Amino acid sequence: MNYKISKPFAMQSPSHPTLARLSALPVTALLALTVTVSACAAGPKAAPTATPVTHHCKPQETVGFSCELQDRRVLSLCGSSDFDQFKGEAKDNPGYAYVAIGTKQGQVQFTYPPNPEDYKKHMYFWVSISAWPHMFVATDKGSFMHFSLDIESPADANPENAPEGWPLSAIKSGSLCARRINRDHIDSYMAQMINKADWERSRNKSTGQ
Template structure:
């Protein structure tokens, strides 16, 4: 008795259908990551160094970004040809704000120092005054002065001690801070007379 082509393919189709159903059943138990989830761990460009990044209350992400190779510069920080800036991106990853507007001018807006407890810190300032502060002490909260924010920036209301709800990146903070000018270098660059 001749065997039809349909009867030859029927077991193969049943097997494929069973495997497909098993794959669907297994997949439904696995969480599916949003395509934006990975990029929302920081607000920097893909090739840039992420010096620091944290998620704010409300889902915004605030990051300290630097040019590729910024942390590898071997000269004095005042001579570093790279760039650095703060970036703020909303929870959907759509609205991105940066400061300073020209990241190559970061030396006029960012400076480092050392706390009395010997922790290196970073301050970012607008023309109004200091608005962002972070230091190397993992226990120390990150803070912002909302009155001094760059034009167009808004931060969520203060929820306790720290601006950050969750720190996402901190691995390159030390090496990034080493490449940013200290307060005296910044004052000299701006032609300011130190007040201390």
């Protein structure tokens, strides 16, 4: 009786063209292919989540104030390096200052004034009857943002006077800030602003009043 001895399965030549090509590959190539297929099956890796920003000032600038707003954006008061350390009169401070609003992911969406070097035309200092210091940021319509040393409401807004497009119209009365407040330098920043009387005189002079 004649027996036909079959080749072991591993030794048989694959009948499918793709299997035939794979069987001709070196072992190292097959291993690499296996790793690649496994990686593809696992799907793309999720991008690492960026750490939320706590302010929108540039690295070389001084943070005067920052907080997270009710709509979860970030408000910042920024100034040039050592802005709040100037020793002369506030009107002679050669630095710059501005306020900014942007996303927690670091995208700056709004800044004011358009030229931070013109901050003296838009920011001023005032002391209330109760001797509390206040700082205001104003457009031609009037002040639209106010900073104080009040623990409960360190920043608030008057949306009617805000620059066009600023996201303050939805802010209700009360504090702008919802959480995460950095107020370490707000007092020294206020001290660098010209007082309200001088600011109004300068403004009236520039408008011919």
